[in-house]
Amino acid sequence: MAARSASTGSDVRKRLETLREEIRRHDYLYYVLDDPEITDAEYDSLFRELEQLEQAHPDLISSDSPTQRVGAKPSSAFAEVRHEQPMLSLGNAFSEQELRDFDRRVHERLDVDQVHYNAEPKLDGLALSLLYVDGELVRGATRGDGASGEDVTANVRTVGPIPLRLRGRDWPRRLEVRGEAYMTKKAFIALNEYQTQNGGKQFANPRNAAAGSLRQLDPKITARRKLAFFAYGVGLTEGGDLPVTQSAMLARLRDWGFPVSPEIEVVKDLDGCFDYYRRIGERRTALPYDIDGIVFKVDRFDYQQQLGFVSRAPRWAIAYKYPPEEATTRLLSIEVQVGRTGALTPVARLEPVQVGGVTVTNATLHNQDEIERKDVRKGDTVIVRRAGDVIPEVLRVIREKRPKGSRRFKMPQTCPECGSEVVRPEGEAVARCSGGLVCPAQRIQALIHFASRRAMDIEGLGDALIEQLVSEDLLKTPADIYRLHEHREQLVERDGWGEKSVANLLSAIEKSKATTLPRFLFALGIPEVGEVTAADLASHFGSLEKIEQAAKDYAGQLAELAGMDLKQAEYHRRLKALELQQVANVGHEIASKLAGFFHESHNLDVIRQLREFGVHWDDIEVADAGDQPLAGQTFVLTGTLASMSRDAAKEKLTALGAKVTGSVSKKTDYVVAGADPGSKRDKAEALGVAVLDEDAFLELVTGKS
Numbered sequence: 125m126a127a128r129s130a131s132t133g134s135d136v137r138k139r140l141e142t143l144r145e146e147i148r149r150h151d152y153l154y155y156v157l158d159d160p161e162i163t164d165a166e167y168d169s170l171f172r173e174l175e176q177l178e179q180a181h182p183d184l185i186s187s188d189s190p191t192q193r194v195g196a197k198p199s200s201a202f203a204e205v206r207h208e209q210p211m212l213s214l215g216n217a218f219s220e221q222e223l224r225d226f227d228r229r230v231h232e233r234l235d236v237d238q239v240h241y242n243a244e245p246k247l248d249g250l251a252l253s254l255l256y257v258d259g260e261l262v263r264g265a266t267r268g269d270g271a272s273g274e275d276v277t278a279n280v281r282t283v284g285p286i287p288l289r290l291r292g293r294d295w296p297r298r299l300e301v302r303g304e305a306y307m308t309k310k311a312f313i314a315l316n317e318y319q320t321q322n323g324g325k326q327f328a329n330p331r332n333a334a335a336g337s338l339r340q341l342d343p344k345i346t347a348r349r350k351l352a353f354f355a356y357g358v359g360l361t362e363g364g365d366l367p368v369t370q371s372a373m374l375a376r377l378r379d380w381g382f383p384v385s386p387e388i389e390v391v392k393d394l395d396g397c398f399d400y401y402r403r404i405g406e407r408r409t410a411l412p413y414d415i416d417g418i419v420f421k422v423d424r425f426d427y428q429q430q431l432g433f434v435s436r437a438p439r440w441a442i443a444y445k446y447p448p449e450e451a452t453t454r455l456l457s458i459e460v461q462v463g464r465t466g467a468l469t470p471v472a473r474l475e476p477v478q479v480g481g482v483t484v485t486n487a488t489l490h491n492q493d494e495i496e497r498k499d500v501r502k503g504d505t506v507i508v509r510r511a512g513d514v515i516p517e518v519l520r521v522i523r524e525k526r527p528k529g530s531r532r533f534k535m536p537q538t539c540p541e542c543g544s545e546v547v548r549p550e551g552e553a554v555a556r557c558s559g560g561l562v563c564p565a566q567r568i569q570a571l572i573h574f575a576s577r578r579a580m581d582i583e584g585l586g587d588a589l590i591e592q593l594v595s596e597d598l599l600k601t602p603a604d605i606y607r608l609h610e611h612r613e614q615l616v617e618r619d620g621w622g623e624k625s626v627a628n629l630l631s632a633i634e635k636s637k638a639t640t641l642p643r644f645l646f647a648l649g650i651p652e653v654g655e656v657t658a659a660d661l662a663s664h665f666g667s668l669e670k671i672e673q674a675a676k677d678y679a680g681q682l683a684e685l686a687g688m689d690l691k692q693a694e695y696h697r698r699l700k701a702l703e704l705q706q707v708a709n710v711g712h713e714i715a716s717k718l719a720g721f722f723h724e725s726h727n728l729d730v731i732r733q734l735r736e737f738g739v740h741w742d743d744i745e746v747a748d749a750g751d752q753p754l755a756g757q758t759f760v761l762t763g764t765l766a767s768m769s770r771d772a773a774k775e776k777l778t779a780l781g782a783k784v785t786g787s788v789s790k791k792t793d794y795v796v797a798g799a800d801p802g803s804k805r806d807k808a809e810a811l812g813v814a815v816l817d818e819d820a821f822l823e824l825v826t827g828k829s
């Protein structure tokens with residue numbers, strides 16, 4: 125028995141030492157470097173374990189234990205400021221019971237029946253002490269280890285919401301205001317974006333960003349960082365008549381020109397505390413700044429005085445924490461999901477972890493760019509965030525814990541669902557499966573769209589029926605619709621069906637075979653190709669073959685341009701000159717979607733089958749090439765025309781059937797040279813291509829001679 129307790133004793137001692145070591149290390153990372161390695165919740169649970177162990181073994185408490193002090197020693201990069209009144213931390217409550225216990229202790233110690241609390245959101249920033257002498261800001265300091273902090277006066281002066289001079293008159297001669305400097309969620313995102321673009325380090329969260337910004341050696345940097353501030357109390361005061369409650373003090377601070385949280389309320393009892401906690405909790409994700417809990421403070425200052433404080437926190441206040449929105453876990457693998465519209469989304473499979481009150485096993489990684497920016501890899505230890513009802517996401521990687529030999533993630537080149545090519549148009553974040561007509565992930569969406577009224581208009585083939593027929597394996601691609609008659613018997617036997625309804629459906633399907641080119645094109649569900657674009661394409665090209673050809677050409681021409689090492693502007697000019705972009709309202713975005721769709725042979729197979737099953741339409745008469753005076757002629761425009769812009773000239777030429785391209789070759793028929801024509805004209809002459817001056821050009825397009 126004696127032996128056993130001795131060994132337990134040494135175990136406890138060991139655990140205490142490990143915990144203290146660990147916590148000191150995390151304090152240093154958090155308070156000094158502003159670069160934490162673990163989430164606050166994990167830190168809190170280490171801290172809690174230490175507190176509980178010390179409570180059970182009070183004889184083992186040492187004065188240098190993290191439980192006996194606040195924060196960390198100030199950094200030597202700044203002058204030291206001794207706080208005339210210590211800046212304390214706050215006790216925590218993590219459960220209803222702990223808040224009840226707090227309230228009970230307060231009542232017992234004060235021996236009164238009613239205690240009002242001032243309820244304040246606990247902003248996640250860093251505490252500042254601001255000293256005003258004769259109404260003038262003379263010093264700003266961080267909390268540091270509570271006894272002394274860092275002199276950050278020059279930086280504090282750049283923080284817009286902090287008054288340099290107090291308003292009114294009735295302030296004490298010396299006044300120390302305390303409050304929280306913080307960064308809004310918006311400013312935080314903007315800062316990290318700025319850091320990415322300028323190769324700076326990413327901040328883990330708004331708190332670390334705010335702390336890192338205030339603890340800058342160059343105040344100009346602080347000034348750029350858009351810090352905000354809420355005052356929440358006073359420290360030292362000399363002279364003046366001061367309010368006797370926390371709530372009245374805050375009102376006074378507001379009169380003197382300090383921003384004070386608009387959410388603050390006085391609650392009458394414990395129930396009021398719970399109610400306030402719940403109400404703010406519901407709005408937590410919508411607030412413009414991060415909060416990690418509610419601070420309840422005994423409102424009357426005389427009560428506060430009676431209650432006093434323990435080693436690191438006052439007895440008259442408590443921080444009632446919300447469930448953490450972040451947690452650390454391991455990323456088991458990265459899978460790629462294909463959405464109903466063909467968008468590929470990388471998803472992280474995680475070791476199950478509790479976040480925001482639920483178990484999380486998956487988190488979105490958004491897209492390739494995001495994965496690259498965060499450099500997320502299989503096997504990484506990651507921090508996951510889940511705020512409110514938002515989909516959990518991987519926030520960042522803990523690099524220190526990366527296993528050896530890990531590899532960067534690459535998006536697959538073919539769709540994991542159907543094997544079609546994956547395309548990611550230039551300038552877009554989303555990679556897509558191009559197998560719109562065959563991809564199982566896109567199947568239901570594609571079929572619903574295909575059969576819809578404005579597309580193939582198949583009466584009776586609605587959303588619900590399509591979903592059922594897909595689940596019964598009767599439909600995979602739109603072509604299967606025209607094979608449904610082969611399954612007539614199976615259809616008749618379906619619940620609630622009969623000869624009549626099947627006959628109706630099959631006849632609607634039969635009827636849909638006679639369609640129009642614009643409808644058919646629209647029905648294919650090519651991304652970005654709506655009814656209007658489909659109609660424009662149809663009237664420009666006249667037939668599906670020509671559209672298909674132009675789309676395929678576009679992909680080839682694109683590759684060619686990409687290989688030419690052109691200047692941005694020239695590249696875009698040439699891009700615009702490509703045939704497909706001559707169609708009204710078709711720009712690069714739509715053109716590249718068309719190219720992707722028609723490049724995918726799976727899609728072409730389905731179109732071929734549809735036609736074999738009898739889907740048909742009449743080609744459209746395009747103003748016959750022969751009727752157009754400049755049909756088949758290729759023009760290049762160069763130099764400046766006095767009478768019209770280059771775009772207008774191009775429009776005139778295309779209206780007459782000409783093709784306008786960007787570069788001169790042997791195939792060019794005419795070069796139109798305005799003022800300062802440059803090398804194109806020389807090249808035309810070298811190749812023996814006819815050169816028209818502006819007059820000759822005008823004659824040609826206006827038909828006057």
Ligand SMILES: NC(=O)c1ccc[n+]([C@@H]2O[C@H](COP(=O)([O-])OP(=O)(O)OC[C@H]3O[C@@H](n4cnc5c(N)ncnc54)[C@H](O)[C@@H]3O)[C@@H](O)[C@H]2O)c1
Pocket residue numbers: 150151153154155160161162163164165167168194195212213214244245246247248249250251252267303304356419443
């Ligand atoms: N992730 C890590 O590695 C790591 C390391 C150290 C500390 N931490 C985090 O920091 C916390 C401990 O830091 P702490 O000692 O600053 O305690 P705290 O942040 O839990 O509470 C005290 C602080 O709350 C702030 N506060 C916000 N609103 C307030 C209000 N209305 N009234 C009074 N104070 C208000 C003040 O800055 C005050 O100093 C831990 O709970 C942990 O979450 C994390």
Ligand SMILES: [Zn+2]
Pocket residue numbers: 462539540541542543544557558559562563564565
């Ligand atoms: Zn696919």
